[in-house]
Amino acid sequence: MDPRDLQEHLDPKDLQGLQERLVQLGPKGLQEHLDPKDLQGLQERLVQLGPKGLQERLDPKDLQDLQERLAQLDLQDQQDQQD
Incomplete structure (x- = not known):
């Protein structure tokens, strides 16, 4: 996938903002604010693009x-589902 394709779907600033929100909220807080399906979609897109596709827009440490x-x-x- 061309890294430029990412621009159509995800603004690098949005990704950075999402990361900051993930850190602030933590896993439990995130569940209240973000649909797990949305998170799964983001994760799948990160996997599809791969680190090289994101390097131009995002620090590899941030991606990791x-x-x-x-x-x-x-x-x-x-764990929550098992409880």
């Missing part, structure tokens, strides 16, 4: 942090 946060959220969601 976001992916780790998404993974934590997935685990939290699974």
